[in-house]
Amino acid sequence: MHTVTVSRQGRTWYYDIDSIGSGQADSLASLPTAVSKKINAPLGQNLNTQWTWTDDFVIEAMAIHQERAELQRRSEALDVMTRENVVKLADQGLTARDIGTLLGISAARVTQLRSPGFAFGDPDDVDSVVEVIVVHTDKGPVTLHGRGTHPPELEYEGRTYRATGGAHEANGGPMKYSYVPVD
Numbered sequence: 001m002h003t004v005t006v007s008r009q010g011r012t013w014y015y016d017i018d019s020i021g022s023g024q025a026d027s028l029a030s031l032p033t034a035v036s037k038k039i040n041a042p043l044g045q046n047l048n049t050q051w052t053w054t055d056d057f058v059i060e061a062m063a064i065h066q067e068r069a070e071l072q073r074r075s076e077a078l079d080v081m082t083r084e085n086v087v088k089l090a091d092q093g094l095t096a097r098d099i100g101t102l103l104g105i106s107a108a109r110v111t112q113l114r115s116p117g118f119a120f121g122d123p124d125d126v127d128s129v130v131e132v133i134v135v136h137t138d139k140g141p142v143t144l145h146g147r148g149t150h151p152p153e154l155e156y157e158g159r160t161y162r163a164t165g166g167a168h169e170a171n172g173g174p175m176k177y178s179y180v181p182v183d
Contacts, residue, residue, distance in 0.1 A: 002047065004035055007054040086113040119154050121147030133177045135161050143176070150177055
């Protein structure tokens with residue numbers, strides 16, 4: 001493992017690599033490349049380095065960076081817990097307003113979290129366009145989303161629905177493809 005000590009002087013980042021030597025970089029972003037070249041390591045290879053910062057303002061900024069990363073991780077975990085609890089509370093028969101009050105979120109957010117998400121396709125396939133569909137249930141139309149080619153049939157809440165082949169748009173919004181129950 002190499003220990004790299006970094007300091008800022010004027011507009012330049014200076015570094016010292018234990019027992020190898022020192023150098024400089026014009027930007028913080030170019031520092032890993034400069035260190036890699038100094039060590040004679042292939043670019044992109046894990047350098048197995050320990051970075052030490054001598055400037056207090058950098059140490060403070062790095063602490064903020066770490067705190068932001070931790071907050072992001074905690075926020076993502078809280079989102080999962082909230083979504084799970086919305087479903088559990090809805091299954092107990094609570095209204096969106098009551099669920100929102102209990103969890104400290106709006107009733108509209110509860111409705112968003114209760115939505116079934118993608119009816120078809122891979123939600124993570126960012127190369128496919130998100131399509132909007134309307135499933136005409138006995139309780140009224142339900143708007144869903146999907147990625148990729150529309151299937152001729154799909155399942156929703158235990159019932160099979162067939163594509164009508166028709167679509168419509170409202171106020172310049174995306175096309176909404178219709179599905180009706182298979183009798």
